[in-house]
Amino acid sequence: MDGEQTTQPEETPLSLSGRRALVVVPAYNEADAIGRTVRDLRRHAPWADVLVVNDGSVDDTGEAARAAGAKVVDLPVNLGIGGAVQTGYRYAYENDYDLAFQFDGDGQHRARLLQELARPILADEADMVVGSRFLKPRGMTARGSRRVGITILAAAVSLVTGLRITDPTSGFRGGGRRVIQLFAQTYPQDYPEPESLVLVHKQGLRLMEVPATMRRRRGGVSSISTLRGVHYMAKVLLAVLMEALKAPVQIEEELA
Amino acid sequence: MMNWTQRIVLLALALSMLGLTLELIRRRRLREEYAVLWVCTGIMILVFVVMPNLLFILSGWLQLDRTVLMTFVCFLFLAAIVMHYSVVISKHSEREKHLAQELALLRDELEKLRAEMREAPPMPAAPKPRPPALRT
Secondary structure, rough: OOOOOOOOOOOOOOOOEEEEEEEEEEEOOOHHHHHHHHHHHHHHOOOOEEEEEEEOOOOHHHHHHOOOOEEEEEOOOHHHHHHHHHHHHHHHHHHOOHHHHOOOOOOOHHHHHHHHHHHHHHOOOEEEEEOOOOOOOOOOOHHHHHHHHHHHHHHHHHHHOOOOOOOOOOOOOEEEEEHHHHHHHHOOOOOOOHHHHHHHOOOOOEEEEEEEOOOOOOOOOOOOOOHHHHHHHHHHHHHHHHHHHHOOOOOOOOOO | OHHHHHHHHHHHHHHHHHHHHHHHHHHOOHHHHHHHHHHHHHHHHHHHHHHHHHHHHHHHHHOHHHEEEEEEOOOOOOHHHHOOOHHHHHHHHHOOOOOOOOOOOHHHHHHHHHHHHOOOOOOOOOOOOOOOOOOO
16 A cells, blocks of 8 residues: 555565564554555565554444455453553453564554564564664664754653653554563553553663654544644653653563 | 630531541441541530630640741641642542443444454453553
8 A cells, every 4th residue: 555666675585484473553533544545554564464443433434444354353442542451462462472562553653664563573683673764874864853852852762761762652563572571561552653662671671663654644633733742741851750760671581 | 714615616616527527437338448537627616615625735835826836827727628639539539540441442443342242152262361450
């Protein structure tokens, strides 16, 4: 479903060597866009299973996702993005997936780039990989107030973790088994994208950003409007700092 | 200094507060866990009604006007109650989230089993046991 033709450098095909990958697509009232997103994933990332977490939608999101060939888990109530994504990690944990990725239902993420997230994890160079819109060479720029907000937030997360983080709000990310287990057990609820970076780093897991372009949104609107931007920023910064202060999570022994 | 009428009225109020708390527990409409604060509140009021001099002594020690002291104590108490509720609400939303997730995953599991049963009705291979639910 990817209309454009960009010249991609020839890459070695992704080798999972027997490991299983799951793409978690949280969706709340995305009936219009979810089918295209799922077909996009099945076409450009056929090496991964697709799980749509239907977060208590009141429209036909679940049916549309099933019709497009995704596995679907229906939450009985709307839990919000954090709870929905965590459901996906729980599914990955219980069904013994080795890699799990997050992918937006509204079509802004590129399925073809999923393998760029997978490579460092498969090569055991990172436990969690985030696709950043602002890393060179593909770097793009957000406009106006959003750019300022992301810069401040990136600075805060970088400060707290001591890593160079350029795109803390990116929901295009994935992790290996240790991240799956951590997130299945504990996942932030309020502003999960930046908060989970701090959480992962605190647990001693390796975090990496790779460049990733994104599309303009197909349907739906950003959950962050410019008007509420300042209020949002204050709350996210507070949440990130609180996350840094929280006690580390005791990971339960994995059952062999 | 309080006169006797005032003391009797306040005593009645304090006792009915305690009585109400106990009655709610008895009718199982209030769990003991959450009643502790209310019992404490009732006892506190009772203490001040029976020994109003306590208030004078306290305000003397702290060099605070009695009204200021009482307002401050009331505020602290209400703040403590609200804080307690916030903790309880947080705990419950975490549980509610966990339950919703378990429910969704179990329903998915059930659908899978049903599909397997439809495909191979006699003696399906024993399915792999599901890992125990995570404690959160």
